[in-house]
Amino acid sequence: MVDEKKVNQVVESRNGFELPLLLFAGFRSIIDALHRDLAEHGHPGTRPAYGFALQAVGRDGAAISEIGRRLGVSKQAAGKTVEKLEALDYVERAPDPADGRRTLIHPTPHGVDLLTRSAEGFDRLRAEWARTLGEERLAALERDLRAMAPTGAFRLDAAGWFTG
Numbered sequence: 001m002v003d004e005k006k007v008n009q010v011v012e013s014r015n016g017f018e019l020p021l022l023l024f025a026g027f028r029s030i031i032d033a034l035h036r037d038l039a040e041h042g043h044p045g046t047r048p049a050y051g052f053a054l055q056a057v058g059r060d061g062a063a064i065s066e067i068g069r070r071l072g073v074s075k076q077a078a079g080k081t082v083e084k085l086e087a088l089d090y091v092e093r094a095p096d097p098a099d100g101r102r103t104l105i106h107p108t109p110h111g112v113d114l115l116t117r118s119a120e121g122f123d124r125l126r127a128e129w130a131r132t133l134g135e136e137r138l139a140a141l142e143r144d145l146r147a148m149a150p151t152g153a154f155r156l157d158a159a160g161w162f163t164g
Helices: 004-012 018-040 048-057 064-071 075-087 109-133 135-148 158-163
Strands: 091-096 099-107
Touching: 018 109, 048 064, 048 075, 048 099, 048 109, 064 075, 064 099, 075 091, 099 109, 109 135
Parallel strands: none
Antiparallel strands: 091 099
């Protein structure tokens, strides 16, 4: 369960700068744990930005320019990311059946496996947080964060925002 001493220390310290740092530390703990798990299950070269990029590709595929728009990066940056994903066998290129001049990027079975394992990993990690904090406290935290997040906060360009 929750370490009450730690909670009391946090409650006593109300410096504004700590809130985003604590939120980011929680985010990092989840992402780092997920990537350790993915590395053990056939995805050692995966980086957090690749998950955002694969979400931008989508199950039906997308053109590089569309991937760039979804990620909030240039077409060139999206192209470099796609090249990395291609080298890791997460995506492949195929002609667009609707327009032979266009190339679409599609997830490979290895890419779909990464997305599936990521979803399962996030579910496991949430369950760990629920065991530590208690389901009611975690549900309240999620409700509170949703209330504070602006509409449309779940944007794929988060990776670009951190680096850009």
